[in-house]
Amino acid sequence: MADVAVQGTVRISFKLPGIRQRLLLSNCSIQNTIMFKSPFSFKDRIGRPEYAITWLVFMAINLIMSRVGIDPGSLWAVSHIIPCYWLLLAQGAKRCHDFEKSGWWQLIPFYVLKMLSQEGFPTANKYGMPNSQPKNGPVVSLNEEIDSIGKKDIR
8 A cells, every 4th residue: 555645636526515615725735644554664653543553453463362362472472472463562662762762761661551642743753743634734724725715815
């Protein structure tokens, strides 16, 4: 899967009961953010939802393996546990990057609670752009575009 980015003028139509509205968004950037783009990489940034899903999957796999009665020392269990821990550490490092911290911060006890509960920096930092913005610049907010209608020439 690749990122979808639209540059230039975008026309959006929507229908309300009895009213048909049209917005013309000029010079804006729209990007479709893809979760789990490179889950085993320690580079880039991720948001809370992707990190929370990673934790849920990790906990579910551990719960299933313990309930089924798989011996933790068996080759089969080790071959499945190592990638799970690698995924959790990689996603944790990317979540730390969202706070402009090194990935080593995730090893601090209870720091996971901060990563699950707080929002990261909304702007670019030394680790890159947040997931909600394209790499070529900030997205113009929809409210700013709506407020600007009638105040400037949109041609």
